[in-house]
Amino acid sequence: MPTERLTFTGHDGSTLAARLDxxxxxxxxxxxxxxxxxxxxxxxAARRIAARLAGAGIAVLRFDFTGLGHSEGEFANTSFSSNVDDLVLAAKALAERNMAPSLLIGHSLGGAAVLGAAGGIDSVKGVVTIGAPYDPGHVTHNFGDALDKIAAEGAAEVMLGGRPIRIGQGFVEDVKAETLTGKIATLHRALLILHAPRDATVGIENAGEIFSAAKHPKSFVTLDNADHLITDPDDAEYAAEVIAAWATRYLDLKPPAPPPGAPEGIVCVSEADPDGFLQDINSGPDHHVLADEPLAYGGSNRGMSPYGFLSAGLGACTSMTIRMYARRKGWPLDHVQVAVSHDKVHAQDAESGGGQAQADTFKRVINLTGDLNDEQRQKLLEIADKCPVHRTLEQSSTIITEAV
Structure with missing residues (x-):
């Protein structure tokens, strides 16, 4: 996944740091x-979700709000409203690159911020919240006894996530005064709400209130046992997959025309886990699957192996070819099942150095169900050998490799 570092100007003139995945x-x-x-x-969680969406063809801009991370400015001088302003300016920066965002995703208070910002970004067609509060003032519950000191001195340090953060009175007043009810009701965009029932930071009731305030189209998906920060990689991956699948319904995710000679388009494979073997596989905007290796070979077993996909292609093509022939002939074929096995051992081929010297053998067991006579069954088995993938595997193929 290529990542580009960039900057843009925030609400107070500070330079804000961003990554474009x-x-x-x-x-x-x-x-x-x-x-x-x-x-x-x-x-x-932001890195993992961005990586998954990029694997599905959706570029993701994530940036540090004013005074946080690598962005300039004083966080103590910011407010909820200034966060909304920063989001609108981030969208403007994308639009200047001809990449105006059609999807807003906000985590926790960032979820409340995208609800507040969506009305000011014309290009947005869908909004996603993850563990978002219905009332932005909910965040002040984390300030504890410091609220009195903030009120008395204008600002004070608050321990958040094990580190001191200086909070200003302006932020407290602004976030307490903010109400999202009207903005949610007039969102006029598709809304997806992701929330974990066991979220101890922002209770699940917040998701219910956001959902009730919103007009259709709206969707709610539970994140089950996830924590508020979505620290478990599996939870982050699940959230990203849900977002990507949901987005296909509301965004125009049509790929460019395939090159000549590739009528089915391009299958794009992107590394999803540099420490393992997990791969994102996308065929156009509609089909996304995972490839991996078994645990025994250093993978996480979250998808079929490459040879598994090769076997699946043979099995699927065999079944389709048989069905097409039987349908054309009007034969009583009720069901086709094809079991395929391959005799090589996954990742060991490349390591052994003997991959080219070993013969590939695919064993294909075909089960035909229906009131077929012996002659029909024999003919269908012969037709199986004429499936395009079978012919491709029998012949030597040409693989053209280009570096970019």
């Missing part, structure tokens, strides 16, 4: 990600 394949849409309160663009 780009797809390896066709760029189908752009999302703008707002991180959680006092977090940063580099929080693990």
């Amino acid at each position: 780009l797809p390896d394949g066709p760029h189908l849409a752009t999302a703008l990600f707002a991180h959680c309160f006092t977090c940063s663009k580099d929080i693990p």
Whole structure:
């Protein structure tokens, strides 16, 4: 996944730091990600979700709000309203690159911020909140006894996430005064709400209130046992997959025309886990699957192996070819099942150095169900050998490799 560092000017003139995660394949849409309160663009959940969406063809801009992470400015002088302003300016920066965002994603208070900002960004068609509060003032519950000191002195340090953060009275007053009810009711965009029932920081009732205030189209998906910061990689991956699948319904994710000689388009494979073997596989905007290796070979077993996909292609093509022939002939074929196995051992081929010297053998067991006579069954088995993938595997193929 290519990542570009960039900057843009925030609400008070400060330079804000951002990362633009780009797809390896066709760029189908752009999302703008707002991180959680006092977090940063580099929080693990944001990185993982951005990587997954980039694998699905959606570029993601994530940035540090004013005074946080690598961005300039004083956080103590910011407010909820200034966060909304920063989001609108981030969208403007994307639009100047001809990448106006069609999707807003906000985590925690960032979720409330995207609800507040959506009305000011014309290009947005969908909004996603993750663990977002219905009332932005909810965040002041984390300030504890410091609220009195903030009121008396105008600002004070508050321990958040194990580190001191200076909070100003302006932020407290602004966030307490903010109400999202009207903005949610007049969102006029598709809304996806992701929330964990066991979220101890922002209770699940917040998701219910956001959902009740919103007009259709709206969706709610539970994140089950996830914590507020989505620290478990599996939870972050699940959230990203839900967002990507949901977005296909509301965003224009049409890929560019395929090159000549590739009528089915391009299959794009992107590394999802540099420490393992997990891969994102995308075929156009509609089909996304994972490839991996078994645990025994250093993988996480979260998808089929490469040879598994090769076997699946043979099995699927065999079944389709048989069905097409039987349908054309009007034969009573009720069901086709094809079991395929391959005799090589996954990742050991490359390591052994003997991959080219070993013969590939695919064993294909075909089960035909229906009131077929012996002659029909034999003919269908012969037709199986004529499936295009079978013919490709029998012949030597030409692989053209280009470096970019």
